Amino acid sequence: MDNFYILHDSHSLNFRSPFGAVTLGTEVTINIEVENCEGVFLELIHFKGFCESIPMERKTEEEGQDNHTYSAVIKTQDTGLLNYFFTIKRYGETLYYGNNAEGLGGKGCLQKYDPKPFQITVYKDFKVPSWYKEGIIYQIFVDRFCNGNEDGHIDNPKKNSFIYGDWYDEPMYIRNSSGDIERWEFFGGNLQGVINKLPLIKSLGVTTIYLNPIFESPSSHKYDAADYKSIDPMFGNDEKFKELCSKALELNIRVVLDGVFSHTGSDSIYFNRYGNYSELGAYESKESPYYNWYKFRNHPNDYDCWWGFVNQPNVDELNPDYMNFIINDEDSVISKWMSLGASGWRLDVADELPDEFIKALKKKMKEVKEDSVLIGEVWEDASNKVAYDVKREYFFGDELDSVTNYPFRDSVLGFLKGDIDAHNIIRKLMSLYENYPREAFYSSMNTLGTHDTERLLTALQKGKEHKEEGEALLKLAIAFQMTFPGVPLIYYGDEAGLQGGADPKNRKAYPWGRENKEVFNWYKAMTSLRTNHEVFQKGEFKFYDVHKDVLCFERSLENTTALVMINRASQDIFFELHGNKNVQYYKNLIATEEVIENNFGVLRLKLKPLEVKILLNNI
Numbered sequence: 001m002d003n004f005y006i007l008h009d010s011h012s013l014n015f016r017s018p019f020g021a022v023t024l025g026t027e028v029t030i031n032i033e034v035e036n037c038e039g040v041f042l043e044l045i046h047f048k049g050f051c052e053s054i055p056m057e058r059k060t061e062e063e064g065q066d067n068h069t070y071s072a073v074i075k076t077q078d079t080g081l082l083n084y085f086f087t088i089k090r091y092g093e094t095l096y097y098g099n100n101a102e103g104l105g106g107k108g109c110l111q112k113y114d115p116k117p118f119q120i121t122v123y124k125d126f127k128v129p130s131w132y133k134e135g136i137i138y139q140i141f142v143d144r145f146c147n148g149n150e151d152g153h154i155d156n157p158k159k160n161s162f163i164y165g166d167w168y169d170e171p172m173y174i175r176n177s178s179g180d181i182e183r184w185e186f187f188g189g190n191l192q193g194v195i196n197k198l199p200l201i202k203s204l205g206v207t208t209i210y211l212n213p214i215f216e217s218p219s220s221h222k223y224d225a226a227d228y229k230s231i232d233p234m235f236g237n238d239e240k241f242k243e244l245c246s247k248a249l250e251l252n253i254r255v256v257l258d259g260v261f262s263h264t265g266s267d268s269i270y271f272n273r274y275g276n277y278s279e280l281g282a283y284e285s286k287e288s289p290y291y292n293w294y295k296f297r298n299h300p301n302d303y304d305c306w307w308g309f310v311n312q313p314n315v316d317e318l319n320p321d322y323m324n325f326i327i328n329d330e331d332s333v334i335s336k337w338m339s340l341g342a343s344g345w346r347l348d349v350a351d352e353l354p355d356e357f358i359k360a361l362k363k364k365m366k367e368v369k370e371d372s373v374l375i376g377e378v379w380e381d382a383s384n385k386v387a388y389d390v391k392r393e394y395f396f397g398d399e400l401d402s403v404t405n406y407p408f409r410d411s412v413l414g415f416l417k418g419d420i421d422a423h424n425i426i427r428k429l430m431s432l433y434e435n436y437p438r439e440a441f442y443s444s445m446n447t448l449g450t451h452d453t454e455r456l457l458t459a460l461q462k463g464k465e466h467k468e469e470g471e472a473l474l475k476l477a478i479a480f481q482m483t484f485p486g487v488p489l490i491y492y493g494d495e496a497g498l499q500g501g502a503d504p505k506n507r508k509a510y511p512w513g514r515e516n517k518e519v520f521n522w523y524k525a526m527t528s529l530r531t532n533h534e535v536f537q538k539g540e541f542k543f544y545d546v547h548k549d550v551l552c553f554e555r556s557l558e559n560t561t562a563l564v565m566i567n568r569a570s571q572d573i574f575f576e577l578h579g580n581k582n583v584q585y586y587k588n589l590i591a592t593e594e595v596i597e598n599n600f601g602v603l604r605l606k607l608k609p610l611e612v613k614i615l616l617n618n619i
Helices: 191-196 198-202 238-250 320-328 333-339 355-368 406-416 422-435 438-443 456-461 467-483 517-532
Strands: 027-035 039-045 051-055 067-075 080-090 093-098 109-111 118-123 137-140 181-183 208-211 227-231 254-259 296-298 344-347 373-376 487-491 540-547 550-557 560-567 573-578 585-588 595-597 602-607 612-618
Touching: 027 039, 027 080, 039 067, 051 067, 118 422, 191 198, 191 238, 227 238, 227 333, 238 254, 320 333, 320 355, 333 355, 344 355, 355 373, 406 422, 406 456, 406 467, 422 540, 422 550, 456 467, 467 517, 467 560, 467 612, 487 517, 540 573, 550 573, 560 602
Parallel strands: 137 208, 137 487, 208 254, 254 344, 344 373
Antiparallel strands: 027 067, 039 051, 039 080, 080 093, 080 118, 093 109, 540 550, 550 560, 560 612, 573 602, 585 595, 585 612
């Protein structure tokens, strides 16, 4: 392939305007610069598969110039993904220019065939409530958080279960010879424990409590619901849940529930495989009112189940009876718990829920509580997710407000552990910024640890000789999380320095009285910084690519500008920032005695090993 100049950069307004995702009806200008060619065509691929080729107009430029800009304007007429690449006619040859090899947007590359397309997300405008978007989330695995009973007794222990003898025991699974769970195990946390700790949770600046499943279930994790309309008796009851929501709201904290609607438990009212319930379950008889909820291949023992786990039979979410029960009925599952105080839902395995189901659920939520929020569990870029050969519609305006931002976690940990450099973390996060509607990007649930990942400190401690090294990296991670766009999530215990590897070690009980005070105090400092400075909640942002070991970005809101700089290296790093001519000085929010002067728009900066600087200026 001949070497010649050609460039399209989807992150630059010189090449695509406006930037990123756009609302329906927006006109988008696409430009490309090419050296000596006969013609350029913009190739559009619409969401429903329709393709069109648009001749691009060469813009008038100075005579004798070899590089020319070709331009086209497209008007977005349908929601969905609008993908594009370029066809270049040059000296009798046809070449293609598309996205880069990683598909991350920004500067593209020339191909002889099969180019990766760039992406424009087209959506109907939607708004996410500010209580969620501008706040902080605290995730609680109820059994492992706190036993609120004064005498420490455990409420309503289950038959044939295992109760840990000590709150600080290491969690484990008790399995039979086939590897199946033989007896479920519990520590005894409950909703009263959450109520008792509300002041502590509030001290971390939390505005949203996200509860892992709390409905009746035989397991400790409760992702195998037995009764969607009852709180597990080990946790409490309807009144206790209502009390939690009410007392949390007095502290301006909302409660979001985990909705596990792609499957139920086999030991449930609806399936009743073991005959533990009085109602006629689908496993027991085809005459069961719940029989059509499930997907039997050969009744009763051969049925579709979640990832092969026979204790979690899949449901047909679009079955009218099931949809009525979960969503549409006046006393539906959604209606009941939102009426009792829930302010939103986190949808477990959203990829396995049909778009029609999510749309109906979102519509019902907004009818019951207009300022509610809907979050989906999605592990990848949710804007272009394909699940079971279906292109998902999460961010087109009628479905999710937010998603679990695991790409954020992967990028931050990858950078701090040395797997990727600053240039690449910028590219990865800018790709999300480009692809997500702004509301969705600023509402992303920015996780660093959850019940499905190893503990944050454990992940950062790997390969380090001294625990201080892992803690230093954790401080950098939290500083980034609390100053970057999106909603930071604290997984209970991470703020106390709790460690643990894969499930079940990542679900240890909260270490009451044994907290890592240095880690806890850092969390409090960083959450306070976010809570007290609006610029970190809703300000614009811009990355600076200054050094492979330094992550540097700017937040700006009205007359306030903040700079965040993180050095992952074990040595001093010096660098300069140019262009902030209106800013006279920055105050370091971490070392308040330090003032950094700005001379003629040039900031000369030094970062010590494993240091974060957070600078603020009010013009």
